[in-house]
Amino acid sequence: MSLATDREKLPAADKPTLYKQIRLDIERRILTGEWPPGHRIPFEHELMARYRCSRMTVSKALSDLAQADLIERRRKAGTFVRRPTFLSAVLKIADIRAEITALGRAYGYELIQCSRRTATAADRARLGARQTGKVIAIACRHSADDVPFAIEDRLIDLDAVPEAAAADFATEPPGSWLLHHVPWTEAEHSICAIVADQQAAAALDIAIGAPCLVIDRHTWRSARPLTAVRLLYPGESHKLVARFKGG
Amino acid sequence: MSLATDREKLPAADKPTLYKQIRLDIERRILTGEWPPGHRIPFEHELMARYRCSRMTVSKALSDLAQADLIERRRKAGTFVRRPTFLSAVLKIADIRAEITALGRAYGYELIQCSRRTATAADRARLGARQTGKVIAIACRHSADDVPFAIEDRLIDLDAVPEAAAADFATEPPGSWLLHHVPWTEAEHSICAIVADQQAAAALDIAIGAPCLVIDRHTWRSARPLTAVRLLYPGESHKLVARFKGG
DNA sequence: CGTATCTATATGTCTATACATAAAATCGTG
DNA sequence: CACGATTTTATGTATAGACATATAGATACG
Helix, strand or coil: CCCCCCCCCCCCCCCCCHHHHHHHHHHHHHHCCCCCCCCEECCHHHHHHHHCCCHHHHHHHHHHHHHCCCEEEECCCEEEECCCCHHHHHHHCCCHHHHHHHCCCCEEEEEEEEEEEECCHHHHHHHCCCCCCEEEEEEEEEEECCEEEEEEEEEEECCCCHHHHHCCCCCCCHHHHHHHHCCCCEEEEEEEEEECCHHHHHHHCCCCCCEEEEEEEEEEECCEEEEEEEEEEECCCCCEEEEEECC | CCCCCCCCCCCCCCCCCHHHHHHHHHHHHHHCCCCCCCCEECCHHHHHHHHCCCHHHHHHHHHHHHHCCCEEEECCCEEEECCCCHHHHHHHCCCHHHHHHHCCCCEEEEEEEEEEEECCHHHHHHHCCCCCCEEEEEEEEEEECCEEEEEEEEEEECCCCHHHHHCCCCCCCHHHHHHHHCCCCEEEEEEEEEECCHHHHHHHCCCCCCEEEEEEEEEEECCEEEEEEEEEEECCCCCEEEEEECC
16 A cells, blocks of 8 residues: 555545545445445444544544444444334335335235336426436336235336336336435435225225325435336335434 | 533433533524524534534534534534424424414414323323323314314323423414423334224315325333324325435 | 625534543453 | 453544635725
8 A cells, every 4th residue: 555645436426525435435335235234344443544534534424324324333343234124214215125025024026017218298297307318117016925015106217327227127126226226315205195096906905995005206316306106005004104313 | 701610501411422412402492492493503613612612512513403404504604593394394393383384374273172181001002101190182183274284183191291281282282382392302103094984084074985194103202202193184185295315 | 886806704524632431352250 | 160350442522723615795896
């Protein structure tokens, strides 16, 4: 190693301050699975050496990640990648496959429809995209222990997420694929209740007129729309739980 | 002012480290309205003098509050109390009166029932409280422009929140009162969809069988249950929106 | 008067250091 | 070996100082 000119290459950030770069770098390793849940993150003094900075700086990056519940810090023991909790996962990460797996149930996935087209006016309105471009439209169904769990209707902006063209949504659910391949900066959920019409009732194997929970989620990266998804859950058998810290 | 022995009295915290005490102190002033939205918080060097600590320490407290969207920091201008945004408010703060007022609609409140009793087994189960004690049970209705907006069914643990005995829930909605008088550390929301039964339909002025959104919220202070509330919203006319930052 | 430039200043980041604290690991003893 | 006391160590908090950066407000200029 030579002098302080050869810091490791790091992914770019909004304002590439050092602690943000460190945070993003570690976050990337966690989200890609390079550092799986339970993995011990290098000690602060190791990170100091790796990034050639002071302990306060790596500590700030780690504290940020700890506050986001991505890692857990234990005195004397070290810092570890947390396994995502079901509670916070629902509204934050919202990967249905991980959610069902975490519940210890058998995950089932079924692609109903997947098509690629030039965005219609309705598609653009739904995404909130200004200019015309290509989109992927996906309909699929998630099940737990062979019982329908949710149906998903998604639109992905192919110009914002060109890698999605190569993804195989017949085998991997789009939510999981996106979570692991596409970083996002903002997400908005909008939740309401409806009663099942004939189509929803058939897909979810419930009665017509039964209550359903609808979640519309929009995701952006730096104000650019990435994807819009509508999830339909059977209403009473299902609860969304979110936990917040206020202290 | 004498020497460093006379720091201002601050409310207690879990681990009363200095920056947490500062954070809590400022948070209290904001939540009680002593520092209303738009108010400029003292400059860092003023806070340094007030709390007799270094700038890094007050900066950490302020950064925490900024991350929680309670304040906004602008270079050269200073630090200001943010006016709560509707978006994040819904699932985080959940003060229905503030929510409706922020929408520019006329808020209406109607106390349906309010009683004080020794906690039954059902009450204890609902609160998650271990020991028996006094509780307040409240039923009320919120409306916007004279249209029913939500009905509320709440239980408050009087042992954990003794001040509630003196509150007048005939004029002030319990959610607003609690928000301004009782600090909490954890909250959990659980959301599902149901269809309106006869009673709910009458209270919300909707059809029997119409979809309703149900939010069950539990709030704790340092793992001690404070209150449990069930909110019933008309399902389709209403959307809950929550926004998250992931970057 | 409007506009471009400069300056003062509050926040943002970073360093090097110090001591506190919790808990894992070790040691010593019965 | 079991168990309590001691040591070690990684994180947690705090400090004083430095420089960066954005920008509100003052100033100079056309």
